[in-house]
Amino acid sequence: MIDPRSFDAARALTGKSIAIVSVARDFSGSIAAGLEGVRAHWRVLREFRSADDLDPFDLVIADAAVVPAVASCRKPILFLGGVEDMAAIDADCDHDFVVVPPLNVDELLVRLHHLLTRHRERPGRSAAAPVVLAADDDPTTLAIVRAVLGQVGITCATAANGKQALERTRDLKPNAIVLDVNMPFLDGFEVLASLRADPHTAGIPVVMLTSVQQEVDVLRGFSLGAADYVAKPFNPMELLARVQRLVQKS
């Protein structure tokens, strides 16, 4: 996994104050150690009275079980929980999530960094029936993405290479794009850069699908404006939760 100390996560998180809310002790100890590694300040809140208690903090890490209580918090929140918990999160709050168990502290630090630094994206389209474009040269991935998105009524268009992905994006103006990195003709980074350079597509949120052996791709994707990422091999339900989060915001 990514070593967050090897890029600018350490600089972005250094000195930040982070509340750890209602997180199991097994996890909070590891999280605290990770935050100390990037010299962030942290405080464990086993109980809290209202979301106002979180105002003094720059970021919040919370168990997904306390979603209703913390969702009105004005600070970015990173939830920890099962994939099934994520669908319950109010899309209006500025959040991301890490699927546990197991806890991957490096992933957590990367996502905290992204919460702090990412650009907020709001696509101009608000269609009643969301459309998501999935671009991948692997037909099994496309079949799985289409099936899982179809479960919640999201129409999934597909593209088998980077060139087709650009063409279909310009034609369809999808609410979100699931983008593989390694594709023929144009790779995912080239597609993402082209999308961001075009005012008509610049605001479409993109979820990068990346191999777990190419974590550096995650950082490159974020720097090019990706909204999120999912590592391959991927859990379809996690991908669904991440795409839904973006589609609901659009």
Next chain:
Amino acid sequence: MNIATPEPDDLAALRQRLNEDPIDLEVIDNLRSLGDEALIDEVVQLYAKDSPPRIAAMREALAAGDAVAVARAAHGLKSSSGNVGARHVHDLCAALESIGRGGSLAGASSALELLEREYARATGALESLRTS
């Protein structure tokens, strides 16, 4: 097997695990949880159709001594193998991709031989799951 070159350590470790079930049933359960048995049929059939050209590409690239092409073909098969839970094929693809990215093809012949064997086991097991 190519005995002229030593195997990378990770490949030797991987060889030890090959007697385990070729399919990660949790991945199949995840597909089933999407509520559509036809999806497993579709994905398994796509995998069976899409993989042989990728394996052939690896074999050709290896014969040509083209490490970059070996890595590229291995990467493609790795992704689809992960999707169907063909864990040993996935891991062997990862090993071949790593070998190819390293620029040297030491151990690649041995890894490809294992991969072809594991691919046959995986597709057999997938076919059984599909028809069960």
